[in-house]
Amino acid sequence: MRIIKTIGHLRKILNEFSRNGKRIGYIPTMGYFHEGHLRLVRHAKKECDICVVSIYVNPKQFSPAEDLSRYPRDIKRDSMMIEKENVDILFIPSDNIVYPNRYLTYIDVKEISGTLCGKYRPGHFKGVATVVAKLLNMVRPDVMYLGQKDAQQVVVLSRMVADLNFPVSIRVVATAREKDGLAMSSRNIYLSREDRCQAPVLFRALSDAAKRIQKGERSVSKIIAFIKKTITQDTSGKIQYVACVDANTLEPLKIFKGKALIALAVFFSRTRLIDNVIIPIKKTGKSQNY
Ligand code: AMP
Numbered sequence: 001m002r003i004i005k006t007i008g009h010l011r012k013i014l015n016e017f018s019r020n021g022k023r024i025g026y027i028p029t030m031g032y033f034h035e036g037h038l039r040l041v042r043h044a045k046k047e048c049d050i051c052v053v054s055i056y057v058n059p060k061q062f063s064p065a066e067d068l069s070r071y072p073r074d075i076k077r078d079s080m081m082i083e084k085e086n087v088d089i090l091f092i093p094s095d096n097i098v099y100p101n102r103y104l105t106y107i108d109v110k111e112i113s114g115t116l117c118g119k120y121r122p123g124h125f126k127g128v129a130t131v132v133a134k135l136l137n138m139v140r141p142d143v144m145y146l147g148q149k150d151a152q153q154v155v156v157l158s159r160m161v162a163d164l165n166f167p168v169s170i171r172v173v174a175t176a177r178e179k180d181g182l183a184m185s186s187r188n189i190y191l192s193r194e195d196r197c198q199a200p201v202l203f204r205a206l207s208d209a210a211k212r213i214q215k216g217e218r219s220v221s222k223i224i225a226f227i228k229k230t231i232t233q234d235t236s237g238k239i240q241y242v243a244c245v246d247a248n249t250l251e252p253l254k255i256f257k258g259k260a261l262i263a264l265a266v267f268f269s270r271t272r273l274i275d276n277v278i279i280p281i282k283k284t285g286k287s288q289n290y
Helices: 007-019 037-049 075-083 116-120 124-139 151-164 186-190 193-197 201-213 220-234
Strands: 002-004 024-029 050-055 089-091 143-147 168-171 236-248 259-267 270-278
Touching: 002 116, 007 024, 007 050, 007 089, 007 124, 007 201, 024 037, 024 124, 037 050, 037 075, 037 143, 050 124, 050 259, 089 116, 089 143, 116 124, 116 151, 116 236, 116 259, 124 151, 143 151, 143 236, 151 259, 186 270, 193 220, 201 259, 201 270, 220 259
Parallel strands: 002 089, 024 050, 024 143, 050 089, 143 168
Antiparallel strands: 236 259, 259 270
8 A cells, every 4th residue: 555645646646547547436534444434445445446545634624613633543553454455545645735825715515515514513514525626636536435424425525526527426335333323433432431332322213213204204393303302311412403304405304205314413422423314215105224
């Protein structure tokens, strides 16, 4: 695995691969890898000739009140983990390479960046879209791999890629979970032992809600109330939001129809966890597997 730190070096190597007709798969990350990241890598390895991973903790997607300095970092451990997966290139640009002096250009994917997580993290998706646009221009992959865990990120980046004609296709990989259902996240290491025991309630609430919808429940307000009650009755989790929206447009739903996304954000002490399920709803009443 080659570890590359400059755009010039990256382009020199990748141009050669592209000239030889190699298909390039790319996984943008903020590092501190877990099984979720590795799943994306394995998909890329299977479907592409060359697998590029980047690690960049993007300051522009953290608000001043958020955890940029607290974000876990361990490049040595990360490189060892992906070297074992036979990743070809690890790209680790520094802040002055990504945002040189007098940096002025931003990408704002309107409307869908301001709902769900975006409502509580103003500017977050502008930071995400901007850095991913830049990274796509640096790497120029054929396929970009994203995790369903960050459902809104998938919708925002898919919109950006379509609106700005980026020549890349997007592959979305299912959320990797711990045995008890907790969605894997770099932030899980900050959970206290007690919070870690309680946190699986999120996926349990989402799964039970999905079952109710499968059995025919179509009222969004009832499902939201059920999820909130499940989370708060037995745990100390503080709900930021629970929302049921159209999975493609992120428009709020009044009744369940089409392809629904149920997404939530909950604090356990200072750690903010997100999770979601997608539920395709059959017209006849019952929904399919989610
Ligand atoms: P991050 O390093 O958190 O920015 O994540 C990098 C990529 O890995 C994003 O596309 C995430 O959606 C994806 N990812 C993070 N956690 C998971 C997970 N538990 N399962 C699947 N993908 C994930």
